Amino acid sequence: MERINKFGLIFLFMTVAGAAATAIADEFSQQDLTRWESEYLSVVKQGRQAFTDPELGSNGVTCAQCHPNAANTHPETYPKFQKQLGRVVPIWEMINWCIRNPLEGKSLEASDPRLVALQAYIYYERRGVKLDPGKH
Amino acid sequence: MSRLITRRDFLKKTGVLATAATLPISIVELAFADPTQNFTFAHISDSHVQHIKGNQFVRNWDRGLIRAVAEVNLLNPKPDFVVYGGDLAQLAKKSELDHGAEMMSALNYKTYYVMGEHDYYLDLGEYWSKLFGPHYYSFDHKGVHFIVLNSILTDDEWTYRRWPTAEQRMLEMAGLDNPNGSPFMVGEKQREWLRQDLEKVNKDTPLVVFSHSPLQKIYKGWNFWTDDAEQVQALLTPFKKVTVIYGHVHQIQYNQIGNISFHGVMATAWPWPYPSSYAHAEHYLPKLTVPMNRADPFFERDATGWQFINLANGNVDMHYTLYDNTSRTIAFNKKNGQPEDSSYQAEDERIPPQVHY
Numbered sequence: 001m002e003r004i005n006k007f008g009l010i011f012l013f014m015t016v017a018g019a020a021a022t023a024i025a026d027e028f029s030q031q032d033l034t035r036w037e038s039e040y041l042s043v044v045k046q047g048r049q050a051f052t053d054p055e056l057g058s059n060g061v062t063c064a065q066c067h068p069n070a071a072n073t074h075p076e077t078y079p080k081f082q083k084q085l086g087r088v089v090p091i092w093e094m095i096n097w098c099i100r101n102p103l104e105g106k107s108l109e110a111s112d113p114r115l116v117a118l119q120a121y122i123y124y125e126r127r128g129v130k131l132d133p134g135k136h
Numbered sequence: 137m138s139r140l141i142t143r144r145d146f147l148k149k150t151g152v153l154a155t156a157a158t159l160p161i162s163i164v165e166l167a168f169a170d171p172t173q174n175f176t177f178a179h180i181s182d183s184h185v186q187h188i189k190g191n192q193f194v195r196n197w198d199r200g201l202i203r204a205v206a207e208v209n210l211l212n213p214k215p216d217f218v219v220y221g222g223d224l225a226q227l228a229k230k231s232e233l234d235h236g237a238e239m240m241s242a243l244n245y246k247t248y249y250v251m252g253e254h255d256y257y258l259d260l261g262e263y264w265s266k267l268f269g270p271h272y273y274s275f276d277h278k279g280v281h282f283i284v285l286n287s288i289l290t291d292d293e294w295t296y297r298r299w300p301t302a303e304q305r306m307l308e309m310a311g312l313d314n315p316n317g318s319p320f321m322v323g324e325k326q327r328e329w330l331r332q333d334l335e336k337v338n339k340d341t342p343l344v345v346f347s348h349s350p351l352q353k354i355y356k357g358w359n360f361w362t363d364d365a366e367q368v369q370a371l372l373t374p375f376k377k378v379t380v381i382y383g384h385v386h387q388i389q390y391n392q393i394g395n396i397s398f399h400g401v402m403a404t405a406w407p408w409p410y411p412s413s414y415a416h417a418e419h420y421l422p423k424l425t426v427p428m429n430r431a432d433p434f435f436e437r438d439a440t441g442w443q444f445i446n447l448a449n450g451n452v453d454m455h456y457t458l459y460d461n462t463s464r465t466i467a468f469n470k471k472n473g474q475p476e477d478s479s480y481q482a483e484d485e486r487i488p489p490q491v492h493y
Contacts, residue, residue, distance in 0.1 A: 071414040072413055101433075
């Protein structure tokens with residue numbers, strides 16, 4: 001309880017300081033939107049590169065070989081129960097499963113930029129499809 | 137256990153001998169009015185033998201082809217011949233074609249080969265030709281005229297001038313969804329050859345055409361497509377019974393356009409999604425097609441297989457032999473004049489794994 005209070009105080013202090021230093025926090029311009037989108041799309045591009053990179057695993061097989069345009073990856077259905085794993089998993093665990101098995105490679109850390117980029121790309125190819133977690 | 141029982145039942149129903157029942161085989165059957173004239177052949181396709189380095193090849197793809205060859209050898213009754221539908225190699229390397237040819241050499245039957253883009257775009261089919269012969273040809277068997285086309289050609293600018301190296305050209309074409317690829321075509325020269333070849337054939341003679349890409353337009357983005365498909369179809373239209381059997385798509389597809397029945401075949405390597413599952417694709421998957429089951433990646437041979445084909449009355453009955461799924465039969469329905477699935481054709485007979493999204 002004491003910890004939460006401390007964090008609360010720090011947060012309050014930072015917010016006040018931030019507001020004083022820059023503009024109002026919830027305002028952003030077209031320029032910001034453009035920059036954020038281009039940041040995202042540059043990671044999508046890195047994701048596409050990883051998705052077609054024969055070096056991602058150990059045997060030269062790429063993600064795109066079985067998943068053209070990331071089809072049949074169904075990011076909108078995660079987290080979901082995978083009967084072979086016996087539990088509910090987020091999509092990055094399935095990506096690692098694919099890297100270990102068909103690609104005969106080594107799992108990536110959850111925070112590995114390549115794993116983040118792969119997810120950015122897979123979601124981008126599935127943009128516009130409604131979320132349906134748990135679906136099979 | 138339930139799967140075995142299902143397969144046995146399937147065998148009883150279709151009259152195929154029990155030894156074949158447990159096998160993932162696509163048998164093609166051509167049946168004639170006189171049933172003694174019916175015959176079968178087997179069709180194996182899309183093994184994508186992939187060289188890693190030295191003596192290493194991708195194990196998973198090797199296993200698919202080795203299994204198909206072993207199972208086709210066990211077919212009973214024996215098929216009259218085997219057709220290989222293209223993409224034996226992944227990047228058309230000599231090592232891949234040699235390794236693929238070595239595995240295929242275990243087959244006990246005469247085998248006819250079809251060119252795939254993965255066999256072609258490194259040296260434009262030169263080494264493949266040394267191993268397997270001409271890129272397109274025809275032959276006759278028991279009253280049926282068979283034609284093999286090289287349908288994966290593209291325009292001269294893309295083929296000869298766009299890429300600095302042959303290796304890059306091969307890599308660009310190898311990526312199914314690569315926007316730098318180019319639409320497939322049979323091309324004018326080969327269409328003229330086909331026209332002349334067909335001049336000698338009686339219009340009542342059943343025709344069976346093998347190509348790697350679909351000789352119909354399904355989805356351009358993945359080259360489930362042949363740019364001059366209509367012009368090739370026009371040459372086939374005067375014949376009463378025509379069947380086109382194609383590889384490339386790694387999935388069950390079938391269709392009827394006029395007098396022409398179309399069948400896609402399974403890969404031995406890996407399955408591909410239906411274009412309908414790419415949210416941003418404009419596609420024309422034939423309405424007639426009841427999709428294969430969605431692949432479960434945890435079974436590496438799932439949604440792969442081969443086919444045996446029964447030629448009955450000049451029409452094709454396609455038996456998909458699936459390694460990890462219940463086998464499927466797409467037979468020509470005389471009454472409806474089109475190929476239909478023997479179990480799943482009606483909307484309410486379909487099962488949840490056949491829904492792709």
